[in-house]
Amino acid sequence: xxxxxxxxxxxxxxxxxxxxxxxxxxxxxxxxxxxxxxxxxxxxxxxxxxxxxxxxxxxxxxxxxxxxxxxxxxxxxxxxxxxxxxxxxxxxxxxxxxxxxxxxxxxxxxxxxxxxxxxxxxxxxxxxxxxxxxxxxxxxxxxxxxxxxxxxxxxxxxxxxxxxxxxxxxxxxxxxxxxxxxxx
Numbered sequence: 681x682x683x684x685x686x687x688x689x690x691x692x693x694x695x696x697x698x699x700x701x702x703x704x705x706x707x708x709x710x711x712x713x714x715x716x717x718x719x720x721x722x723x724x725x726x727x728x729x730x731x732x733x734x735x736x737x738x739x740x741x742x743x744x745x746x747x748x749x750x751x752x753x754x755x756x757x758x759x760x761x762x763x764x765x766x767x768x769x770x771x772x773x774x775x776x777x778x779x780x781x782x783x784x785x786x787x788x789x790x791x792x793x794x795x796x797x798x799x800x801x802x803x804x805x806x807x808x809x810x811x812x813x814x815x816x817x818x819x820x821x822x823x824x825x826x827x828x829x830x831x832x833x834x835x836x837x838x839x840x841x842x843x844x845x846x847x848x849x850x851x852x853x854x855x856x857x858x859x860x861x862x863x864x
Contacts, residue, residue, distance in 0.1 A: 683815070686811065686812070686815060686816045686819050687819055687823075689802060689816070689819075689820070690816070690819035690820045690822070690823040690824075691823050691827075693727055693731075693798065693799055693802060693820050693823065693824065694723075694727065694820070694823035694824040694826070694827035694828075695827070696795040696798070696858060697720075697723040697727065697795050697824045697827045697828045697831065698827035698828070698830065698831040699831065699854060699858055700723075700757075700791055700795055700828075700831070700854075700855065700858065701716075701719065701720065701723075701827065701828045701829070701830070701831025701832040701834075701835065702831040702832070702834055702835040702838075702851075702854065703761075703835060703850075703851035703852070703854040703855050704716065704719060704783060704791075704831075704832055704835060704851065705831065705832040705833065705834060705835020705836035705837075705838070705839060706835040706836075706838060706839045706850055706851040706854075707767075707835075707839070707851035707852070711783050715783050715788075716783075716828075716829070716832040716836075717829070718785070718788060719783070719788045719791070719792075719828055719832070720824075720825045720826075720828030720829045720832065721825060721828075722788050722789060722791075722792040723791075723792055723795060723796075723824040723825060723827075723828040724821040724822065724824045724825030724828070725792070725821065726792035726793060726795070726796040726799075726824075727795070727796045727799045727820050727821055727823075727824035728799075728817045728818070728820050728821030728824070729796070730796040730797070730799040730800045730803065731799045731800070731802055731803040731806070731813075731816065731817050731820050732803060732813065732817050733800060733803060734799065734800035734801060734802060734803020734804040734805075734806070734807070735803040735804070735806050735807045735813055736803075736807075737803075737804070738804055738807045738808075751863070752794075752797070754859040754860065754863050755859070756790050756791070756793065756794040756859070757791070757794050757855045757856065757858050757859030758855070758856050758859040758860070760787060760790065760791060760794075760852075760855050761851075761852040761853065761854070761855030761856035761857075761859065762852065762856065763852070765849050765852035765853070766852075769849070794859070795824075796824075799820060802820075835851070
């Protein structure tokens with residue numbers, strides 16, 4: 681597998697991180713950049729780590745993981761999306777506090793796991809084609825980190841244009857949509 685193919689795969693793998701980061705930026709006004717940066721770093725680490733894990737576990741884990749991993753990822757994203765929508769509907773007085781709680785370290789880790797499930801399958805496929813794993817893992821991790829930063833900034837800037845809770849509701853719908861898309 682060539683460098684161009686690996687870079688394309690890395691960008692495609694990072695698209696879920698990009699979408700989740702846009703949703704985070706849309707819904708999380710008042711969150712420090714350090715938290716958004718932590719989310720992006722976590723995305724990169726988990727995407728790269730799951731790719732390596734898939735590579736090393738290979739065919740053995742594919743059967744188990746493909747049957748259980750997708751519903752778990754869907755559930756995580758749907759629950760987080762539902763919490764965002766619920767926080768937006770509850771009221772504007774609690775919105776900033778709810779946003780801060782929703783971007784906790786635990787939720788960042790859950791979103792990282794949910795978005796990196798497919799990286800595991802990519803790692804398995806890399807094992808069968810003898811891909812350059814140092815380059816592939818690095819490319820996926822860097823692309824995921826960069827897409828996380830860019831997505832958050834796009835979402836944050838878009839959220840500034842709205843004075844309502846619509847962006848937070850849209851963000852929740854996006855996360856639920858990504859989760860449901862994983863099932864199909």
